[in-house]
Structures are given as C-alpha cells and as structure tokens.
Amino acid sequence: MEKKSKALVALMLAVSVLSTACSSAKPLAPAPNSSAAEAQALDISKAAYVGSQTCISCHSNTIMDSFNKTTHAALFKAATAYPGLNLNQTVTIFDDGNKTKPVKLDLNLAQGDIKGVMADQHLVASLSQSTGFTSDNLGLYRIADLEKEGNAWKLTPAVEKDYDKNGTKDWGVRNYGDCATCHSPGLAAQALQAPGANKLTGGMSCETCHGPGGVHAATGSPAAIAVNEDSCYVCHAGGEKPADLTPEQSCLECHNPHGNARGLMFKEDTLSCESCHESGDSDPHHAVLKAH
Amino acid sequence: MNSLLVTLINYYIDFIAILFALAISGVVLGVAAHYFIIGPHGKELVKLPPEIIRMTLLERFTHFFRMVSCVLLALTGIVFATFKVNTLGLSYQWLLKFHVSLGIIFTISSLISIVIYFKPSFFKKYDWEWFKYMGGYLTKKEMHLPAGKLNAGQKVFFWLSGALSVLLIISGDILAFPQNYHINVAMAAALIHGLSALMLFAAVLGHAYLGTAANPGTFQVLLHGKVAREWAKTHHPEWVKELEQSSASGKTAVM
Known part of the structure; x- marks a missing residue:
C-alpha cells in the first residue's frame, strides 16, 4: 500500500473516532420552546x-x-389480567336498558367482543345492533360484574330481574357507553372512530x-x-x-x-x-x- | 393545508415501514436477479494492475465519509421511522445525537461531493447511446458504450442522489429543531425526509452493487484511487480519450 493510502486510512479512522466522541459529548438541541410552538395554529x-x-x-x-x-391505569384492564376468570361460558342476557320489551341473547363470552374490565368491577363487551341490543349509543354493555373468591375471579350478573316474567331472575346487562367517556375514555373514542382508522386503546x-x-x-x-x-x-x-x-x-x-x-x-x-x-x-x- | 399534511402523515406512519421493506427487498431481489441471470461484465479486468488515477485523495475521502454516514443514517433512521428505539434497548436521546452527528458528516461530505462531481455530471450527446442500451446492463453481451469520466447512469445517480441529499439535509435540520418551525413546515419536513431517505437508500444499494459485484475491478478504486487502463477503456472510453488528449497537450500528468 502506498504511503498516501496508509495516511488516508489513518485520517479516516481518526475523523471517525473524533466525530463519535463529539457526538456523545455535546448537547444537541436547546430546550423546546413550547410556548412559541403552542401559539401556532x-x-x-x-x-x-x-x-x-x-x-x-x-x-x-x-x-x-x-x-x-x-x-x-387501573381504570380499565384486559380480562386476561384477572386470574381464574372463566370466559368459556355462554350466558343468557337481557338488555336492561330496553324498557319496552325484553330482548334476550345467548352470548358465548369466548366468542364475544370483550373489551376489558372497568375498575376491577365490570366486564365490558361490545354488542352489535344486530343482536337486538340497541339501548347503548356506543354498543357497549356491562355484561357482568366481577367478584373475587380467594385468589380467583368469577362473573355474576350485572343486574338480576325477571325480564321475561317467568318467575325466575334473569341475567341483565347495563349500558356502558355513558360511563366509558371517563372510566375507559379510550374505549369511548374507539367506538366513535370511523372503521379502519387508527384506534385509541381501550383504557x-x-x-x-x-x-x-x-x-x-x-x-x-x-x-x-x-x-x-x-x-x-x-x-x-x-x-x-x-x-x-x-x-x-x-x-x-x-x-x-x-x-x-x-x-x-x-x-x-x-x-x-x-x-x-x-x-x-x-x-x-x-x-x-x-x-x- | 394543515389537514392535508395531517392525512399524509397518517399514511406515512402506517406505511413507511412497509415501504422501506419493499424498497430494500425490491432492490436486493433485483440486484440478485441481475447478478444470476445476466451477471457481471468485464470479469477479466479485475486482474489488471491499476495505472490511471480515477479518484483523488479528496474524492476518496469524501466518498468514504458519505458512504459510511449514509448507511448508518439509513439504519438509525429506519429505527426512528419504525419506532423501534426502545424495543432495541437504545436511548432515544443518544440515538438522536448520533443520527444528527452523522447527518453533519453526511452534509459536509455530500456538499463536497456535489461540488467535485457537478461539472463531470453534465450530460453530453454520447450519453444517449449509453441510455439507448441501458449501459449494456440488460444483456450478457460485452458492450463498449461511450462514457466520459462518469457514464450516463452515474450522472443520473449524481443528480438524483445530490437532489435527495439536499432535501434530506434541509428537512433533517428542520426535524432536529422542530420547535423552531411552524408545525406545517415540520410535517412537510417529516414527509420529505422519510421519502427522500427511502429513495436515496434504494438508489445507494443499486449504486453499491454496480460499483462492486456488477463491475469487477471497480471497488478497489475506493482504496488506492487507480484503475487499469483496460478497465477505463471498457467502461469510460471517452474519459480515456480526454486524458490522452490532455496528456498529449501537456495539460495534465494523471496517466
């Protein structure tokens, strides 16, 4: 290798080392001038x-x-965060918000659109209008309440009433859309967003x-x-x-x-x-x- | 203007990662297909001793720094664009400083390169012959097409990479200090920076292939600056003629 080439390689290495050293030593940018930035439309x-x-x-x-x-952060969590919670079950539910006539649905929780659990208390799911459940403006319902027994969580009806007037208490579900704005604001925004848009996460x-x-x-x-x-x-x-x-x-x-x-x-x-x-x-x- | 830019940014966030993946894999596949189907030209030229100075010390120096900074900028830029800084266990602040420091090296070396290769990159009449046969790269047949110090393809690369580099430098400066600019300017800069980087990196990958595997005997010029006379006659016959004429008239002593 010629002297020139050796000198070239040595110079390149020296500049590389110097530039790396400089890059980690100096502060890059001044503190954000957010007041000026926020003033912009x-x-x-x-x-x-x-x-x-x-x-x-x-x-x-x-x-x-x-x-x-x-x-x-505890306002709304995934159902999987609750040990022992059995979602492999089908429950027969009634729309508590529909006061004109009883609307019934056999809901397989494993196949349902479960959104999560609000404040360790309410299991929330989305039900489409095709199910007949139309009382919630966002299609969000408190499907069940959660109770802790020992170390395991179990589901109980959100409300119990005799909706079909057959003498036995039924499993009622309550609206959640109005609660969602604060208790799981991401979920409320998610339901309001157009299909295909990027979604804000549930909680x-x-x-x-x-x-x-x-x-x-x-x-x-x-x-x-x-x-x-x-x-x-x-x-x-x-x-x-x-x-x-x-x-x-x-x-x-x-x-x-x-x-x-x-x-x-x-x-x-x-x-x-x-x-x-x-x-x-x-x-x-x-x-x-x-x-x- | 604002809502249009926001919409474009939304698309940009959704698709920039897949665009990079498509661009890089597309070039790599194209290069591989060319290498195995058509193959390199002038294989015998690699064994010839270097005689003619093709790249001066300054040219090699700037090319080295432009090459290294470009590759590292692309890699770190992809990490930013795909939001993988934390996933890779890196510090955002450190990586940003590193990226901008590389940007400074890229800026200086790019500007020097643009000045050096500006005049040799003007198109000449004989370049159309090169374009007509796409430099002979689409056939296995050895073709000796007219080319000056830079062939027509290299001239295209110069103007493309030069323009993209300038866009990257300006938009990069804006993105390094976004708080100093109106949000619309910052959004336009983000779009320009990402898309320019995408195009430049794809072009650089092709440039790297053409300078190495596609044309044996070429890569070594980056080390010692010289090429074999036969290599020069094969790839840049008009340049050799110019050198011979200059040498005969005593204007230069590069041979």
Missing part, C-alpha cells in the same frame, strides 16, 4: 393514534412503569390525555401534542376548572398524572398538603370528586 384532531408503545419508543419507559401503578393511555400522537411522533414537534390540564377536566371537576383555583393555578402544579415510583399522582416528593392549604383547611377543589 394547529389542528391534530385528525392525526393518527400511534399507541403507548410508540410513545415510549422515544420517551422513557419509566414513565409507563410508574403510570401503570396509578389509579388511572387510559398516553394519547388519552395527550391527544393523537401521529404528528408528534413523525415530527418531534412539541406543538403537535397536548401538554396541559384541559384533559383533566374531561372527567374531573365537573368538566371545568374549579372556581377556587386562580387562573395561574393548574392541576399539574400539584399532580403528575404519570405518577411517581409509588404510583401516586400527587407530587409528594416536592409538595405536601400544606404547600397549598393551611393546616386543617378544607380541600374545595376536590369536592366534586368526593361527592361523585
């Missing part, structure tokens, strides 16, 4: 949902670890609060994702910011919806109750939740 309501797995592809998965311990997920993440995932733009307290009010505080809070005060000032290592959403690491309230003072902005 943007409509991402038609953006695709990408799922929490896509979110944690870039964001730390420790967020998901702590979120999974919060009460938000609460990143995109439940942050909005559809497609544009943000593709661009990395902070303007393409919701980071504010607006989504809190979809379910909490009666749908609007409590009058007790000043305009400067925000839910997110005291709460981290991602939760901490213990799964608590109150920022206990930096705040205490007395940070905002005098000792013995009431907690007016939580009154709505307590009453509910």
